[in-house]
Amino acid sequence: MLRVPLALARVAVMAAMQYRASFLAEMAVGVLAAAGVAAPLFLVYAHVPAVAGWSFEEALLVTAFFLAYNAFVAGIIEPNLGAVVDGVRVGQLDYMLIRPVDAQLLLSFQKVAPAAAWELLASLAVGGVALSRLGPPTPMHALAALAMLGSGVAATYGLWLLVTCTSFWFVRVDNLRFLLGAITDAGRWPIGVYSGWVRIALTTVVPVALVTSYPAMALLGRLDLELALGSVAVAAASLIVSRLVLLRALAHYTSASS
Amino acid sequence: MIRVRELSKTYRVPVKKPGFLGSFQSIFSREYKDVHAVSGLSFDIEAGERVGFLGPNGAGKTTTLKMLAGLLYPTAGSIEVGGHRPQDRARAFLERITLVMGQKQQLLWDLPARESFELNRAMYGVERGPFKAALDELVTMLRAEPLLDRPVRNLSLGERMKCELIAALVHRPQVLFLDEPTIGLDVEMQVQVRQFIAEHNRQTGATVLLTSHYMQDIAALTPRLLIIDGGKLRYDGALAALAQRVAPERRVVVRPADPELAALGFVAHDGKMVATVPSGDVNRLVQRVLSSHPLADIGIEDPPLEEVIGRVFREAVA
Numbered sequence: 001m002l003r004v005p006l007a008l009a010r011v012a013v014m015a016a017m018q019y020r021a022s023f024l025a026e027m028a029v030g031v032l033a034a035a036g037v038a039a040p041l042f043l044v045y046a047h048v049p050a051v052a053g054w055s056f057e058e059a060l061l062v063t064a065f066f067l068a069y070n071a072f073v074a075g076i077i078e079p080n081l082g083a084v085v086d087g088v089r090v091g092q093l094d095y096m097l098i099r100p101v102d103a104q105l106l107l108s109f110q111k112v113a114p115a116a117a118w119e120l121l122a123s124l125a126v127g128g129v130a131l132s133r134l135g136p137p138t139p140m141h142a143l144a145a146l147a148m149l150g151s152g153v154a155a156t157y158g159l160w161l162l163v164t165c166t167s168f169w170f171v172r173v174d175n176l177r178f179l180l181g182a183i184t185d186a187g188r189w190p191i192g193v194y195s196g197w198v199r200i201a202l203t204t205v206v207p208v209a210l211v212t213s214y215p216a217m218a219l220l221g222r223l224d225l226e227l228a229l230g231s232v233a234v235a236a237a238s239l240i241v242s243r244l245v246l247l248r249a250l251a252h253y254t255s256a257s258s
Numbered sequence: 259m260i261r262v263r264e265l266s267k268t269y270r271v272p273v274k275k276p277g278f279l280g281s282f283q284s285i286f287s288r289e290y291k292d293v294h295a296v297s298g299l300s301f302d303i304e305a306g307e308r309v310g311f312l313g314p315n316g317a318g319k320t321t322t323l324k325m326l327a328g329l330l331y332p333t334a335g336s337i338e339v340g341g342h343r344p345q346d347r348a349r350a351f352l353e354r355i356t357l358v359m360g361q362k363q364q365l366l367w368d369l370p371a372r373e374s375f376e377l378n379r380a381m382y383g384v385e386r387g388p389f390k391a392a393l394d395e396l397v398t399m400l401r402a403e404p405l406l407d408r409p410v411r412n413l414s415l416g417e418r419m420k421c422e423l424i425a426a427l428v429h430r431p432q433v434l435f436l437d438e439p440t441i442g443l444d445v446e447m448q449v450q451v452r453q454f455i456a457e458h459n460r461q462t463g464a465t466v467l468l469t470s471h472y473m474q475d476i477a478a479l480t481p482r483l484l485i486i487d488g489g490k491l492r493y494d495g496a497l498a499a500l501a502q503r504v505a506p507e508r509r510v511v512v513r514p515a516d517p518e519l520a521a522l523g524f525v526a527h528d529g530k531m532v533a534t535v536p537s538g539d540v541n542r543l544v545q546r547v548l549s550s551h552p553l554a555d556i557g558i559e560d561p562p563l564e565e566v567i568g569r570v571f572r573e574a575v576a
Contacts, residue, residue, distance in 0.1 A: 007380030011366055011373050018368040018409070095364040097329050100352035101381045251331045251345075254269060255324055 004101050005109060012079075012112040026115030030074070034122030037070065037188055038063055052192035057133045059190055061216040064127030065149065066188040067119050069211045072153055073160075073181070075116030080108050081164040085174065088167045091255040104246055108161065137219045144218035148228065151235040152211025156184070158238025159206065161246060168249035180206065187212040207234050259433060259465045260303040260326065265335035266489075267296040267321050295321040297489040299335070305432075308459055308466040310480030310497070312567060318489040319469045323435050326467070327357045339433060353382060356431040360441035363418065364425055365410045371421035372406045375428055382429035389428065396424045400454055416447035423454065434459075436468040440475055452478045473563035485570050493570055500570070501560045507534045510543055513555040522546055534561065 017023055041063055045056040054062070084107050087093040096106045131137065137145070163176050187208030191199060202209040210231045217223040273289045274280050296318040303309050313319050324330045326337060328344035328351065337344050342351035365374045379389045397403050400420045405413060413421065419439065427434075436455070440448040456479055459466050468480055476483065476497065483500055485493040493500060512519060512531040522543065524531035535543055544556055560566075 003380050003383070007377050011369060011377050014373065015366060015368045092362065094324070094329055094357070094359065094362060097347070098327055098352055098355070098357050099381045100349040100383075103347070253329065255329055 004105065008110050009112060012110065013114055016112060016114045023115060026113065027118050030115045030118030034067055034119050037067055038126060052190060054190040054192055057130045058220060060126055060130035061219060062190045062212050063188060064123045064130060065212040065215045067123035067126060069187065071116045071119035071123060074119060075113045077160050079111035079113050081160055083111060084164050085167040093253060094255055103250060104243065141219050141221050144223065145215040148215040148218045148231055149211065151231045152214055154235040155207040155210050155238045158242040161242040165245045165249040168252045184208040204234055210234060259305040259340055261338040263300050263336045265296055265299040265325065265337060266333050267325060267330060268333045269293045269295055294489050299491050301484055301491065301494055303465060303467065305465055306463045307482060308480045309482045309484060310476040311467055311469040311484050312476060313486040317487045319486060320437055323437050323469060327355060327435050353429065354431055355433045355435065356426040357435045358422060358426045358437065358439050360438035363422060365421055367411050368409060370407045371410055374425050378425055378428055384429050392428050392430055396427055399457060400424065416443050419443060419451060432464050434464050434466045436466065438470050440470060440472055448472065455479055477563055501566050506537055507561060508537050508540050509534050509559040509561060510540060511557040511559060512547055516551065
């Protein structure tokens with residue numbers, strides 16, 4: 001069952017490491033991006049002890065999950081789903097779609113940008129610093145946080161896939177992807193900072209809070225069951241809807257003239 | 259093996275007025291028109307047949323091939339390949355077919371071709387033993403051993419096509435859709451690819467549907483022709499019968515060139531004299547040539563395939 005994903009991961013990492021200079025430059029960019037994510041937090045908390053009930057260390061946990069989310073987007077989502085948009089335009093999906101492998105698997109996980117691992121390491125470092133000050137979580141809270149992270153990743157992946165699918169109809173949807181990237185940037189701040197419809201939007205329409213604030217809340221023991229189940233429901237809906245739309249989108253694939 | 263009935267594919271394409279103003283207007287109001295790439299195509303191909311798919315640019319060849327491979331959904335009509343509906347993309351169907359596109363590549367650009375073969379092995383679920391046997395066989399037939407460990411980006415076009423063929427065939431498909439596999443290759447490499455396809459077909463009995471603009475590909479590989487133009491089938495039959503039907507003349511070629519033969523209808527061409535006459539007149543003409551030039555080297559040829567096909571296309575347009 002894992003044969004194809006492992007084979008894909010193997011060639012993806014090998015291909016990414018072919019160009020040493022590019023690989024090293026991407027790693028440097030990854031480190032800078034991680035620093036860029038954490039910097040505003042230091043600036044804000046230099047002036048106030050808490051924001052919307054979130055202390056500096058608690059907000060640092062959200063930052064850690066946001067970095068992990070960024071690593072997922074930069075490492076998996078962008079290289080693959082970005083390539084799908086180009087592939088639809090120039091007809092390069094042909095060879096992917098004649099494989100006896102689920103098209104969604106190939107479209108979503110054929111490439112990887114290993115340099116994004118730096119953001120993942122930065123995420124672990126920032127999370128480690130936050131927990132060293134807050135104290136270790138209970139095993140139950142840690143497990144809940146992992147579950148929320150998984151469900152948040154699934155929810156956001158579904159959304160990215162949905163946006164990508166629109167390229168089968170509209171061909172060039174780069175701006176839509178950039179817009180989505182800009183909106184999900186709001187996930188770097190704890191969800192408590194936002195109110196009203198913005199909060200609802202960030203947990204349902206563009207559910208970035210599910211992958212950043214919810215795991216942090218679970219780790220802190222602040223996430224009630226209702227919210228946790230809501231996160232799982234949004235993730236399930238996101239995966240199902242995006243899958244159905246992808247299947248419909250593939251029927252609209254027009255390839256390109258030879 | 260392949261059954262196609264009343265197959266049609268219509269694309270809806272935007273129509274933009276020319277110039278900057280046209281581009282600006284298209285943002286607010288866009289017109290579309292329907293392009294009928296394939297219209298009411300019907301044919302059958304038996305298992306093991308080698309069929310040439312010919313037509314001018316934009317005739318609908320590649321669209322048809324892509325519908326047969328399951329990449330494109332037909333607008334109307336039905337297709338059955340090995341008992342499957344291609345557009346369902348069932349695993350059993352995809353395992354049985356392969357598609358080679360001369361103008362696109364499936365190989366991983368930055369890695370040696372061997373890595374692409376390994377990836378295909380995983381995707382097609384081929385066990386290590388049968389994979390190695392198939393790979394060795396294909397590499398030997400194509401004399402490709404020195405190419406396998408070089409990054410694909412460092413291979414020449416011809417070398418890349420050899421590796422593309424290996425990648426496409428390593429899972430031992432039963433139906434081969436080949437879309438201009440020799441395009442851009444030098445003459446020697448074209449010959450090698452043709453010989454390989456013929457030999458592979460002989461050894462495996464796989465069905466081959468080939469599109470090409472090189473008539474030598476068609477003459478060497480495909481005894482049967484499907485000619486389409488404007489998305490419609492114009493001819494389905496043997497290559498030899500096509501020449502008889504469309505161009506019932508033969509060419510009588512006499513060497514060395516002697517201007518005196520112009521009196522018999524010959525014209526000088528590349529150091530020889532050539533006359534194109536109806537098939538029924540060939541014997542009479544040859545006898546007349548021999549009576550005046552008993553030592554002449556006389557050959558009788560079919561008209562060039564390009565000329566025959568060209569006539570079919572012109573007839574279709576008329």
